[in-house]
Amino acid sequence: MASRIITTIQILIALLVIPLIKAQWQPNSFEASLLHQACFNTENRTACLSRISTAHRQGAGGPIPILHAAINGALEEATETIEHVSDMSAVSNDVREEMAVRDCVELLGYSLDELKWSLEMMEEIDPAVGNSHREESLRSWLSAALSNQETCMEGFDGTDGRLHVHVERKVRQLTQLVSNILALHKRLRSIIPHMVHENNTGSATFDLPPLPTWLTRDDEELMHKRRRSVHADAVVALDGTGHFRSIGEAINNSPSHSSRRYVIYVKQGEYKENVDVKRKRRNIALIGDGMGKTVISGSRSFASGWTTFRSATFAVSGPGFIARDITFRNTAGPQGRQAVALRVDSDRSVFYRCSIEGYQDTLYAHSLRQFYRDCNIYGTVDIIFGNGLIVVQHSNIYNRIPLPGQQVTITAQGRKDPNQDTGFSMQDCFVDATYPTYLGRPWKPYSRTVFMQSYLGPQVKPAGWLEWYGNFGLDTLFYGEYMNHGPGSGLGGRVKWPGYHIIKDPAMAAMFTVRRFIDGLSWLPNTGVIFTADLDG
Secondary structure (H helix, E strand, C coil): CHHHHHHHHHHHHHHHHHHHHHHHHCCCHHHHHHHHHHCCCCCCHHHHHHHHHHHHHHCCCCCHHHHHHHHHHHHHHHHHHHHHHHHHHHHCCCHHHHHHHHHHHHHHHHHHHHHHHHHHHHHHCCCCCCCHHHHHHHHHHHHHHHHHHHHHHHCCCCCCCHHHHHHHHHHHHHHHHHHHHHHHHHHHHHHCHHHCCECCCCCECCCCCCCCCCCCHHHHHHHCCCHHHCCCCEEECCCCCCCECCHHHHHHCCCCCCCCCEEEEECCEEEECCEEECCCCCCEEEECCCCCCEEEEECCCCCCCCCCHHHCCEEECCCCCEEECCEEEECCCHHHCECCCEEECCCCEEEECCEEECCECCEEECCCEEEEECCEEEECCCCEEECCEEEEECCEEEECCCCCCCCEEEEEECCCCCCCCCEEEEECCEECCCCCEEEECCCCCCCEEEEECCEECCCECCCCECCCCCCCCCCCCEEEEECCECCCCCCCCCCCCCCEEECCCHHHHHHHCHHHHCCHHHCHHHHCCCCCCCCCC
């Protein structure tokens, strides 16, 4: 009898309490749609929903914890993917394949970093104040985290495809998760007022966290004098009169995770080396004696067995990098095919009075926010390519003689997802165009490039832009021109693609300025580099 009473009581408790628990834990219809979006098209949707729902219940409630949980899930996936791909190097005996695996591990490591940065930034977002700067950083990092997997897979070009299939299967899930997070973030920005705070004039207000002072006022004055006068933490000289004879050695002996600007002065000379500034080398300023005087030179190329990613003469992924008065050169020539002079994965990086010289794929603006000012850029095919978020301002672009059958194209922007913030903005530039030249072609479906207030030389083709193949990307890309001048700037013969725009509204053009496009006012002033925040005039 007693046991029956206990059983009856237990049943009553279950009938009364379980619905309350479910009511407390069940997301509302809006949150349920966010959960669906976070797990859209994943291979194991049930596990994804379970993981995020659990994290959401442990959070403070509301939609923000769903985004937080989704990023955590992507972090777990990235860690597992790195371990899985790392193990694959042991089953390959092909040099290019092994290099592609190493590239993948490094690139997946970038994604891991960018997801961690995003998670940390989520903790700093305060619903009570404007968060425009933090939101822009969050979107930039998530955009970069999506790009890395694509580059990982491109590294297997030229292999027999055995490992390509296995790696692609593993990275596909991470790619989908990050793509979902970007869509989720965009949706939250559009419906939650505090995520994009504007003042009464309609312009974003920036909540600026403290940034490292890379250039003090005294340093800035010195940098306009002779280079030897600059106070440097390390000096590189070929003749032995500095602390180091190679740039790579100086970089490798710089402090890790530095919170202050660390200056390396490189005396004039040709430094024949390939330099890689890793993620932990933060806030480095590399100062030379001038374009053509301080030269970093290498000759790696796809034709000689390197992946495009690894062919760079100079590669930098450490945040807050500054280069000034230096030439980056790849000497492989047109026969080397893809041969990068400079590859950049450094967020909030600056290149001032630099010469970037190569033929095909000269400047690999791979990811994150970058600014180029008063630079010279030389090349033939896809001179500037990648999926970074960049402004090239007041710079000269020179084309060289391509191989027979090649078309000269200045840009090949690689935006693959409509929610990425990436793109190329070319403002107040001089496009030499002494050989038949196109302004760009769509490397990826959502390619985005704008030329504005620039001189376009006589050999810019009347069509202006070139197809990648067939109709690929022509409906989804965004290409624009605004108030250009010069003999190649006529718009009468331009392409009629749905994604091409003759921009007449200054407000639309302003979206591609330093102020709006790369969130430049939140970080460029601390670099000591000249820049124009808005449209000229």
